Amino acid sequence: MTTLVYDGSFEGLLTAVFEIYEHKLQHVKMQRGEWLSTALFENVIEVVTDDKRAGRVLQGLQQKLSTGGLQRLYAAHMADIENEDGNLVGYIRYAFDAKQNIEEDYGNRYVLRLAELMRMIRREKHRMEAFIRFQKLKDETFYAAIEPDFNVLPLLSRHFKNRYADQKWLIYDMRRNYGLFYDLHQVDFIVLDFAISKPDNVISTYTEDEGLYQNLWKNYFKSVNIPARKNTKLHMRHIPKRYWRFLTEKI
Amino acid sequence: MNEERITEKLNILADAAKYDVSCASSGSKRKNQNKGLGNASNGICHTYTEDGRCVSLLKILLTNHCIFDCAYCVSRSSNDIKRAAFTVQEVVDLTINFYRRNYIEGLFLSSGIFKDADFTMERLVRVAKKLRTEHNFNGYIHLKSIPGASDELMREAGLYADRLSVNLEMPTEAGLKLLAPEKNRQEMIKPMGFLKNEIIQRTEEKALFKKAPMFAPAGQSTQVIIGATPETDQQVLQTADHFYRNFNLRRVYYSGYVPVLSDSRLPALNTSVPMVRENRLYQADWLMRNYGFHVNEIVNERAPHLDLDVDPKLSWSLRNLHVFPIDVNKADLQLILRVPGIGLLSAQKIVSARKFGKLNWDQLKKIGVALNRARYFITCNSTSFERRDLTAMSIKQFILSTSQSKYLKNSVTQLGLF
Ligand code: SF4
Numbered sequence: 153m154t155t156l157v158y159d160g161s162f163e164g165l166l167t168a169v170f171e172i173y174e175h176k177l178q179h180v181k182m183q184r185g186e187w188l189s190t191a192l193f194e195n196v197i198e199v200v201t202d203d204k205r206a207g208r209v210l211q212g213l214q215q216k217l218s219t220g221g222l223q224r225l226y227a228a229h230m231a232d233i234e235n236e237d238g239n240l241v242g243y244i245r246y247a248f249d250a251k252q253n254i255e256e257d258y259g260n261r262y263v264l265r266l267a268e269l270m271r272m273i274r275r276e277k278h279r280m281e282a283f284i285r286f287q288k289l290k291d292e293t294f295y296a297a298i299e300p301d302f303n304v305l306p307l308l309s310r311h312f313k314n315r316y317a318d319q320k321w322l323i324y325d326m327r328r329n330y331g332l333f334y335d336l337h338q339v340d341f342i343v344l345d346f347a348i349s350k351p352d353n354v355i356s357t358y359t360e361d362e363g364l365y366q367n368l369w370k371n372y373f374k375s376v377n378i379p380a381r382k383n384t385k386l387h388m389r390h391i392p393k394r395y396w397r398f399l400t401e402k403i
Numbered sequence: 404m405n406e407e408r409i410t411e412k413l414n415i416l417a418d419a420a421k422y423d424v425s426c427a428s429s430g431s432k433r434k435n436q437n438k439g440l441g442n443a444s445n446g447i448c449h450t451y452t453e454d455g456r457c458v459s460l461l462k463i464l465l466t467n468h469c470i471f472d473c474a475y476c477v478s479r480s481s482n483d484i485k486r487a488a489f490t491v492q493e494v495v496d497l498t499i500n501f502y503r504r505n506y507i508e509g510l511f512l513s514s515g516i517f518k519d520a521d522f523t524m525e526r527l528v529r530v531a532k533k534l535r536t537e538h539n540f541n542g543y544i545h546l547k548s549i550p551g552a553s554d555e556l557m558r559e560a561g562l563y564a565d566r567l568s569v570n571l572e573m574p575t576e577a578g579l580k581l582l583a584p585e586k587n588r589q590e591m592i593k594p595m596g597f598l599k600n601e602i603i604q605r606t607e608e609k610a611l612f613k614k615a616p617m618f619a620p621a622g623q624s625t626q627v628i629i630g631a632t633p634e635t636d637q638q639v640l641q642t643a644d645h646f647y648r649n650f651n652l653r654r655v656y657y658s659g660y661v662p663v664l665s666d667s668r669l670p671a672l673n674t675s676v677p678m679v680r681e682n683r684l685y686q687a688d689w690l691m692r693n694y695g696f697h698v699n700e701i702v703n704e705r706a707p708h709l710d711l712d713v714d715p716k717l718s719w720s721l722r723n724l725h726v727f728p729i730d731v732n733k734a735d736l737q738l739i740l741r742v743p744g745i746g747l748l749s750a751q752k753i754v755s756a757r758k759f760g761k762l763n764w765d766q767l768k769k770i771g772v773a774l775n776r777a778r779y780f781i782t783c784n785s786t787s788f789e790r791r792d793l794t795a796m797s798i799k800q801f802i803l804s805t806s807q808s809k810y811l812k813n814s815v816t817q818l819g820l821f
Contacts, residue, residue, distance in 0.1 A: 257756060259766045283450075286504045286505050288504070318440050369501060374414075377421075377454065378661060380662075381659075386455030390455060391450065
């Protein structure tokens with residue numbers, strides 16, 4: 153068993169694959185993080201991300217996978233789901249070693265796992281599209297804080313840009329500490345310094361009617377409930393509790 | 404806006420609209436043009452009520468004043484309740500502000516009938532027109548068509564709305580006569596026929612001239628109330644099938660009757676909502692629309708009611724054991740779709756995956772097949788054949804003992820009533 157330590161970037165992952173083939177490694181383990189020379193064990197390789205090597209692997213993949221297949225691989229890696237790099241590398245190796253396109257070989261564990269990962273990511277993305285609640289700030293920006301399980305913020309950009317073309321908006325991932333900001337022209341990644349402006353502090357910068365519409369929404373939510381049909385289990389399955397603190401109607 | 408007054412109106416008019424179960428916000432493809440607001444295409448459920456129904460639209464009545472007196476309706480004229488009415492502008496403001504905060508996909512506007520059909524319909528149309536033309540709003544709009552409204556108004560409604568619906572309310576004419584004697588089934592069906600023709604004509608125009616305006620791009624739907632009158636599931640589903648076929652409806656919604664009024668013609672106030680039955684009807688409807696089942700395969704003279712303890716696909720399979728077992732490595736997609744425990748996605752995956760090699764139990768399980776049901780109906784690349792020589796009855800018992808239906812578990816008391 154050889155452990156490959158890499159920097160966590162997609163290029164890094166592709167470089168690692170290059171090394172696997174170069175050293176003809178059979179059993180590998182992937183690990184993200186910094187290379188600590190003090191903690192040397194046997195069979196550990198430091199992967200130094202290399203654009204040229206990564207590029208060659210990418211080219212190879214482009215011949216083995218469809219554009220959609222490559223995008224799925226990329227999205228699964230970017231979403232940063234714990235301990236999945238090994239499966240992604242397994243998928244890449246399977247794609248390289250097979251003669252035909254393997255994307256629909258659902259009898260294979262790596263193909264199946266990638267399909268599962270995509271389902272998880274899509275669900276999280278979809279939940280964010282549904283559960284994001286904007287609050288209108290004094291400068292007319294609509295602000296929303298989120299804490300998704302996976303890193304799906306980049307995947308939200310197009311949806312919200314198409315939806316809210318005529319309002320400025322900011323979606324901030326509190327856990328990963330970065331956000332997407334749309335300024336009526338384009339969407340950019342930004343990092344806020346909450347030492348200066350605490351997220352809870354933005355309340356003081358709400359517009360006047362923000363409270364009105366929040367209350368109306370809460371009231372609406374109560375009014376549409378039919379007590380004779382109450383089904384708490386189903387309710388909780390649709391809106392898991394961890395999302396509640398961001399949902400206006402559940403606060 | 405006067406906060407107290409508008410809150411009160413919203414409470415009254417949302418409360419009165421909540422029994423309409425239609426909530427879909429998909430099926431349209433309205434694009435955000437010229438940096439406007441919103442796009443209708445996604446069908447997102449933004450939240451869920453405590454009873455587990457999805458909320459995707461601001462669903463309200465323009466007013467709950469009504470000149471009619473339908474027995475099943477809280478807004479009926481003889482019911483002593485608080486009445487309220489929104490202005491056109493109030494509905495527009497609510498919609499826009501809720502939409503901007505990502506609470507909703509759009510608006511579902513219905514109304515009690517005040518004065519007459521045209522007078523009411525004209526106001527509904529005005530809300531939609533204002534949203535589209537003054538606010539460049541591209542979110543979803545569903546308008547309830549008022550039976551008896553003129554063709555001109557219906558045509559205008561279709562230009563601004565994504566979906567239009569006329570509720571049939573009762574599955575049969577006799578049911579309607581009993582509970583809503585002032586309503587006339589022919590009058591309700593007439594706008595459906597008009598809309599159907601208009602939709603077809605506009606779609607043809609659209610194919611020829613790209614710039615031709617959209618007309619109710621998400622089509623029309625209807626709702627029938629279940630359990631207020633004694634129709635069988637066969638009658639209900641045949642009505643649905645008839646409307647799917649002859650009026651190109653996108654959806655028929657089934658609304659389990661919630662007893663809110665005491666009336667000698669209606670089930671007693673303490674009757675529980677027929678939730679299991681409603682769920683089975685949706686499952687049956689789904690089989691008709693997506694799995695290629697004919698209505699008579701699901702319900703017929705010999706089995707006029709859906710099974711309450713198993714879903715309609717399993718029920719059909721148990722009645723048709725001679726069709727099985729099916730070899731999933733060879734059978735047509737259409738046939739695989741008929742296996743209990745195999746859904747649309749897994750069926751497609753099976754057909755894709757078997758090009759690479761024959762599938763066994765283990766792989767089927769990973770693909771997402773519910774083996775506790777499917778194994779009695781299929782063979783695959785494994786030697787063991789699970790069905791042995793079981794009778795339909797024993798298969799049903801085995802499956803029931805290994806699966807926990809969310810409805811059965813939760814509603815033991817309710818089931819006792821059936
Ligand atoms: S016409 Fe509509 S709103 Fe009026 S009583 Fe009948 S169902 Fe209710």
